[in-house]
Amino acid sequence: MAKISSLEELRKIRNDAKESMKTRSGNAKVRVFASMGTVGIAGGAREALKAMIDELEKRNFHDVEIVEGGSMGLDKEEPIIRIERDGFETTYGKVTPDMARQIVAQHIINGQMISEWVIARNEK
Amino acid sequence: MKIYRIHALICAGGQCISAGGNDFEAALRVEIEKHGLEDEVQIVETGCMGACEMGPMMVVYPEGTLYINLQPENAKEIVEEHFLKGRKVQRFMWQKEDGHFPTLNEVPFFALQTKIVLRNCGIINPENIDEYIAYDGYTGLGKAVGEMTPQEVVKEIEDSGLRGRGGAGFPTGLKWKLTAQAQGDQKYVVCNADEGDPGAYMDRSVLEGDPHTLIEGMAIAGYAVGANQGFIYCRAEYPLAIKRLQKAIQQAKMAGLLGKNILGTDFSFQLSIRIGAGAFVCGEETALLSSIEGKRGEPRKKPPYPATSGLFGLPTLINNVETFANIPVIVSKGSSFFNAIGKEGCRGTKVFSLAGHVNTTGLIEVPLGISMKEIIYDIGGGIPGGKVFKGALIGGPSGGVIPSSQLDVPIDYEHLNTLGAIMGSGGLIVMDESSCMVDIAKFFLQFTVDESCGKCTPCREGTRQMYEILDRITQGEGVPGDIEKLESLGKVIQDTSLCGLGQSAPNPVLSSIRWFRDEYLAHIEKKECPAGVCTMKKTTTTKEEPRRGRKKAST
Amino acid sequence: MEEKKHLLEQLHDIQDADKEHHLSTKKVVELSEKHGYSPAKVYGVETFYTMYSTKPRGKHIIRICENQSCHMANAKNMIHHLEKKLETHVGGTTEDGLFTLELSSCLGMCSVSPAMMIDDVPYGNLTEDRIDEIINSYKEGK
Numbered sequence: 001m002a003k004i005s006s007l008e009e010l011r012k013i014r015n016d017a018k019e020s021m022k023t024r025s026g027n028a029k030v031r032v033f034a035s036m037g038t039v040g041i042a043g044g045a046r047e048a049l050k051a052m053i054d055e056l057e058k059r060n061f062h063d064v065e066i067v068e069g070g071s072m073g074l075d076k077e078e079p080i081i082r083i084e085r086d087g088f089e090t091t092y093g094k095v096t097p098d099m100a101r102q103i104v105a106q107h108i109i110n111g112q113m114i115s116e117w118v119i120a121r122n123e124k
Numbered sequence: 125m126k127i128y129r130i131h132a133l134i135c136a137g138g139q140c141i142s143a144g145g146n147d148f149e150a151a152l153r154v155e156i157e158k159h160g161l162e163d164e165v166q167i168v169e170t171g172c173m174g175a176c177e178m179g180p181m182m183v184v185y186p187e188g189t190l191y192i193n194l195q196p197e198n199a200k201e202i203v204e205e206h207f208l209k210g211r212k213v214q215r216f217m218w219q220k221e222d223g224h225f226p227t228l229n230e231v232p233f234f235a236l237q238t239k240i241v242l243r244n245c246g247i248i249n250p251e252n253i254d255e256y257i258a259y260d261g262y263t264g265l266g267k268a269v270g271e272m273t274p275q276e277v278v279k280e281i282e283d284s285g286l287r288g289r290g291g292a293g294f295p296t297g298l299k300w301k302l303t304a305q306a307q308g309d310q311k312y313v314v315c316n317a318d319e320g321d322p323g324a325y326m327d328r329s330v331l332e333g334d335p336h337t338l339i340e341g342m343a344i345a346g347y348a349v350g351a352n353q354g355f356i357y358c359r360a361e362y363p364l365a366i367k368r369l370q371k372a373i374q375q376a377k378m379a380g381l382l383g384k385n386i387l388g389t390d391f392s393f394q395l396s397i398r399i400g401a402g403a404f405v406c407g408e409e410t411a412l413l414s415s416i417e418g419k420r421g422e423p424r425k426k427p428p429y430p431a432t433s434g435l436f437g438l439p440t441l442i443n444n445v446e447t448f449a450n451i452p453v454i455v456s457k458g459s460s461f462f463n464a465i466g467k468e469g470c471r472g473t474k475v476f477s478l479a480g481h482v483n484t485t486g487l488i489e490v491p492l493g494i495s496m497k498e499i500i501y502d503i504g505g506g507i508p509g510g511k512v513f514k515g516a517l518i519g520g521p522s523g524g525v526i527p528s529s530q531l532d533v534p535i536d537y538e539h540l541n542t543l544g545a546i547m548g549s550g551g552l553i554v555m556d557e558s559s560c561m562v563d564i565a566k567f568f569l570q571f572t573v574d575e576s577c578g579k580c581t582p583c584r585e586g587t588r589q590m591y592e593i594l595d596r597i598t599q600g601e602g603v604p605g606d607i608e609k610l611e612s613l614g615k616v617i618q619d620t621s622l623c624g625l626g627q628s629a630p631n632p633v634l635s636s637i638r639w640f641r642d643e644y645l646a647h648i649e650k651k652e653c654p655a656g657v658c659t660m661k662k663t664t665t666t667k668e669e670p671r672r673g674r675k676k677a678s679t
Numbered sequence: 680m681e682e683k684k685h686l687l688e689q690l691h692d693i694q695d696a697d698k699e700h701h702l703s704t705k706k707v708v709e710l711s712e713k714h715g716y717s718p719a720k721v722y723g724v725e726t727f728y729t730m731y732s733t734k735p736r737g738k739h740i741i742r743i744c745e746n747q748s749c750h751m752a753n754a755k756n757m758i759h760h761l762e763k764k765l766e767t768h769v770g771g772t773t774e775d776g777l778f779t780l781e782l783s784s785c786l787g788m789c790s791v792s793p794a795m796m797i798d799d800v801p802y803g804n805l806t807e808d809r810i811d812e813i814i815n816s817y818k819e820g821k
Contacts, residue, residue: 068210
């Protein structure tokens with residue numbers, strides 16, 4: 001680490017470092033649930049998730065917590081990803097890596113859901 | 125910046141390591157690589173998580189899943205089921221009696237604690253200064269040197285009500301004020317990391333799990349009292365702590381948080397480590413200073429106190445690890461934050477190491493003023509095997525015993541004194557009906573006899589006399605009058621010893637006589653040990669030479 | 680302030696570098712002459728602290744805790760077992776010069792008692808079998 005030469009600089013470094021610790025702090029702005037049941041994985045859930053993470057890194061957005069769960073029971077809609085943001089739970093079905101990237105750009109970062117892909121939505 | 129969707133925190137505290145933690149971690153890494161998860165899972169080695177009997181331990185975020193008693197062969201299933209498929213592996217998780225598998229925050233042992241000193245232990249990688257900074261590390265130092273005068277810093281500590289956590293409970297703010305007011309251009313800040321109390325390992329956990337909090341606390345102290353040089357005196361029996369401290373000091377130096385012109389101000393502060401060599405008495409502050417000076421660790425008469433005449437005869441502020449660990453939080457969040465915890469006259473928290481006959485042993489941090497009952501039963505989970513609680517030893521070899529009739533008494537400095545015990549460093553040993561109080565008292569006294577430096581007669585000779593009486597009693601050779609002899613001898617030693625070691629050496633004996641006199645009488649009059657521990661017959665003991673008091677020169 | 684090592688650390692360094700893990704009179708006198716210390720003073724210091732040894736010791740130093748928590752967890756039996764396994768008493772060195780067995784004050788490993796350290800490596804949750812396993816692994820050159 002380079003020499004920190006002022007209090008302001010320390011605060012900036014702290015804010016950046018805090019971002020990368022969101023996963024441990026439990027108060028991320030956006031929570032992502034990825035269904036990782038056998039059917040989901042067979043349908044490409046891991047690739048979709050990898051794409052999502054890659055896109056988040058590219059856009060430098062870290063205020064997010066990613067949780068994997070087992071199958072949600074909706075096998076025919078797998079791979080399924082659920083986004084929790086601003087008090088709402090939005091579930092996307094049949095998510096491909098490309099869709100995952102768009103969900104990052106539009107919904108996770110900008111808060112705008114992509115209606116044509118939504119299969120369920122309710123208030124948390 | 126890299127995003128890891130899973131943070132797997134593995135406890136790398138000394139006890140988890142000694143139970144095989146490194147082997148589990150190695151196995152986990154192999155499995156993660158096998159499944160191509162290196163970019164998704166971050167393994168973080170943290171300091172002590174506290175529930176040391178449950179080690180090796182791992183907490184998986186973001187859910188806070190708690191895995192305990194891990195063996196290397198468990199790694200495969202955890203990776204394949206949990207990391208890949210999100211299915212937690214319940215048979216490796218902490219389970220409550222009601223069958224529920226709680227997350228970290230739901231386990232009473234963790235949920236009922238209030239963490240200030242241990243705030244980062246088990247959460248961050250102690251060898252990574254970035255993680256310390258992410259959790260507001262060094263903001264206290266920044267605020268102090270950037271926005272406060274030294275006098276304001278001293279006032280903040282005074283207002284917080286913090287008292288020395290090493291044992292004596294002397295008001296920390298007052299100590300800082302006295303050192304700041306002492307005449308002299310060269311002053312020192314010294315940290316007492318010579319934690320020698322048997323059963324106490326809270327300082328070790330802070331040193332291993334969050335060394336930067338100590339560095340920051342000492343630097344703030346240096347600014348407040350006008351010192352530009354600090355020493356951490358650490359016992360040599362803690363090699364991992366020393367290694368982590370060295371690394372942390374190095375990182376802080378590179379980041380300009382130690383050394384010249386810290387954060388662009390006029391304040392400079394250098395920090396060095398001094399290692400002990402196996403002498404309990406060096407936990408006494410004047411003996412510690414002698415040791416840093418390269419001498420035999422023999423205490424000196426006080427006054428003068430270190431604040432005016434300490435290391436090399438110069439004004440020295442000396443505080444314990446736990447005391448310093450509170451400082452960054454008090455300065456960055458303000459004294460009123462700290463003041464709101466605990467009770468009048470005993471603000472803040474205390475770290476205790478809970479050991480002995482209790483269901484969950486380990487390290488806990490609780491607000492002062494909590495009762496012993498809450499600690500043992502709510503947090504510790506009660507006495508195992510359905511046995512009956514007999515007594516809790518608090519304060520190690522300088523402390524006393526709390527019997528069941530006093531379980532509701534609040535744990536604070538004054539109440540403990542009235543019970544004939546002391547807070548001490550926080551070692552808390554719980555005993556059930558299978559322990560003999562006479563045996564325990566003798567055991568502690570043997571420790572003190574061994575560790576006495578030999579300089580003053582009351583301690584050197586008096587403790588040995590007390591030990592011999594206790595030895596006779598446990599061998600069925602006690603005679604009427606022995607208890608009274610122990611009481612009067614004990615009083616003389618307390619009143620006339622040169623330093624705290626001698627002054628508090630009789631405490632365990634006097635305290636156990638006070639609350640368990642009947643047990644002593646049974647040994648003496650009936651030649652019986654009610655708990656069935658003492659042999660009650662003469663054993664030919666090969667009398668070892670005491671380690672220090674009258675050690676002969678070896679050939 | 681210059682970073683000169685203080686006496687206790689200098690003695691640790693000499694002892695750790697010594698094949699027999701001890702402080703010989705020769706080395707103590709050498710150190711004293713080099714830094715202008717009085718040899719008597721240095722001798723007084725080294726005999727005060729328990730971690731220094733004036734007697735030659737083995738390749739590995741075993742320090743087994745005998746204090747409160749370990750005592751309550753049956754450390755006595757572990758100590759006796761070690762004495763039997765190593766065929767030496769506390770304070771002594773094995774015939775092959777591999778181990779010296781010493782008692783230690785509290786190592787701070789109370790939740791995994793009984794516990795010991797061999798050199799800088801901690802071992803907890805000791806049982807007779809685990810002790811045998813550990814000692815054998817050192818004998819096999821682990």
